[in-house]
Each structure stands twice: as C-alpha cells, then as structure tokens.
Amino acid sequence: MTTSPLPNAGYQVNVVSSDKAGNATASFNSATFTVANSAFQGGTAKDDVIKVTTANGGHAIDGGAGRDTAVIAGKFADYKVVKETWGYGVTDKLGSGGHDSLINVERLQFNDVNVALDIDGPAGQVYRLYKAAFDREPDPQINYWIDRVDHGLQLEDMAKEFMTNQPEWDRMYGKTPSNADFLTNLYAHVLHRGPDGEGYAFWLNALDTKIATREHLLAFFSESPENQLQVIGSIENGFTYTPFGA
Incomplete structure (x- = not known):
C-alpha cells in the first residue's frame, strides 16, 4: 500500500480480501502503525x-x-x-x-x-459565482472578490453587486429585463440549457411574488449541484490567483 505523506498520528488499516463478485474470501484483519515524521x-x-x-x-x-x-x-x-x-x-x-x-x-x-484549494469554501464560491454571472472564466479581479468574501461579504451581496451598474451584465441580461426574461437568461448562462417547465414555473412565481430576489436566484443557481458539476473540472486541483493588494 502506498500513500501520500500522512500527519503524525496513530493509524489502523483494516483488510479483507474478496472475489470479483464482492464475496469475502478471508477473515477480517487489521494492522496499526504510527507516523512520527520529524518534518511534519x-x-x-x-x-x-x-x-x-x-x-x-x-x-x-x-x-x-x-x-x-x-x-x-x-x-x-x-x-x-x-x-x-x-x-x-x-x-x-x-x-x-x-x-x-x-x-x-x-x-x-x-x-x-x-x-x-478551498473549492468547497469561499474561494470556490467566488469562482462559481463569477462564472455564473458572466458565463466565462474569471479575470484577475477575482482576487478582489476572494478578499472581500474572506472578510465577510455574503454570496448574495456579491451577486447583487455583479448585477448593479455592470455593463457586461447589462449586455447579457438587459438593463431592465422582465422576471421571465431574467430567469430564461439565467438558465442559459449558468446551466447552459433551456428551462425545465416545473422549475421555471416555481422560480418565476418566487420572483413575481417577491419570495425570492434576483440576487438570491443567481447565488442559488451558482451553488446548485448542476452548476458545481459543470465547474468542477476547472477547479478540482485548485485555481491560481494573485493575492489582493500584491
């Protein structure tokens, strides 16, 4: 058995052999060992x-x-x-x-x-929201947003800033789109598909009745399992950025 270096600690390895059908062919065994690396x-x-x-x-x-x-x-x-x-x-x-x-x-x-490396944490959320909002890979200014989220900016507030006085956003969604047009564009630019009937009706009603805001939907679509699956290939090994202020 090979592994990347492990932190200093005690470990237990449990072993049982099995055939191709998954049937156990030997009794359960275990071995313990301790890692005590001076370089840890x-x-x-x-x-x-x-x-x-x-x-x-x-x-x-x-x-x-x-x-x-x-x-x-x-x-x-x-x-x-x-x-x-x-x-x-x-x-x-x-x-x-x-x-x-x-x-x-x-x-x-x-x-x-x-x-x-925190693709399941703040940096990953920033990357996904940036890509969701503008339907492209983030530019170097992502360092500014990572720094702000690190210091407490909420994802919905970031989404609202992306939607306010942003010429690139206006070119994609229009300056005053209807809720229906906004939602259709959201499906197209974030999930890269047309709306599904039931989901579209649900979210359009949420917008029309003001149960949900547009920034809430942008952040929700960005963090949806469907979008995370689309983005993971670009960031699964982390992604590079220049620290803000460097």
Whole structure:
C-alpha cells in the first residue's frame, strides 16, 4: 500500500480480501502503525501561515482549523498540485523538492501566484459565482472578490453587486429585463440549457411574488449541484490567483 505523506498520528488499516463478485474470501484483519515524521508541520485553530521548511519533500502539512496558507519558495510552474484523497499533493517537477501533502490547507502561496484549494469554501464560491454571472472564466479581479468574501461579504451581496451598474451584465441580461426574461437568461448562462417547465414555473412565481430576489436566484443557481458539476473540472486541483493588494 502506498500513500501520500500522512500527519503524525496513530493509524489502523483494516483488510479483507474478496472475489470479483464482492464475496469475502478471508477473515477480517487489521494492522496499526504510527507516523512520527520529524518534518511534519502542523497548524493551530487560527488562520496559520506555514512555511514549508524541508527541501526533499516526503512530509505532510496539516493546517488544522482556520483558513491556512502553506508557503513554498518557488514558482508555480515548477510544481504540480493535484487533489488527493486527503487534501492535495504538491510535487516538485524540476528539483529535489519531492512530494508533500497538504491537509486542511485552504491556500497555497508560491513566489509568483497563490492557489486557492478551498473549492468547497469561499474561494470556490467566488469562482462559481463569477462564472455564473458572466458565463466565462474569471479575470484577475477575482482576487478582489476572494478578499472581500474572506472578510465577510455574503454570496448574495456579491451577486447583487455583479448585477448593479455592470455593463457586461447589462449586455447579457438587459438593463431592465422582465422576471421571465431574467430567469430564461439565467438558465442559459449558468446551466447552459433551456428551462425545465416545473422549475421555471416555481422560480418565476418566487420572483413575481417577491419570495425570492434576483440576487438570491443567481447565488442559488451558482451553488446548485448542476452548476458545481459543470465547474468542477476547472477547479478540482485548485485555481491560481494573485493575492489582493500584491
């Protein structure tokens, strides 16, 4: 059995063999082991900045709670970042940096760019909403929105700002579209399909009766399982951005 580096802790592996039909053919067995790597780096319950201090790889960084950033002295192009079972793996493609694993680490900082790994958290929400609103990949200004969401901006408030005094939004949806036109365009630009009858009727009634606002629908469509499935291929291994103010 091979695995990316694990955090220092005790582990138990449970094993049972089975045939191709899924029938167990041997009794249950287990083995325990302990990882005690001197190169292990752990975070706290706060927002930590963890500098990766070893040069040869082969160790784990566990950020713990909070929004944590791992710092690697090198350029992003010289490394490969890939989603793994537990967090992300970072592999040096050129030198002797080896392979490290990042667990409970939300951001990765290189010399030239940052990588957002929290695709199920604030950064992922910002990316999806940006793409949902304008039906395209985000431009460099995504760093501004990530910073604001990191500091408390709610997704619906971000959606409302995207819809207000934005020429690009007006070109796609019109300056004063009816609820019906707005909803039809929402299906087209976010989900890339025509409306389904039952769903369209439900949301149109919600808009007409003011049960839901347009910014609520934009944020809801953005975070819908259907849209997340469309976007995941672009961000499953994280996505690069320049930190706001850098």
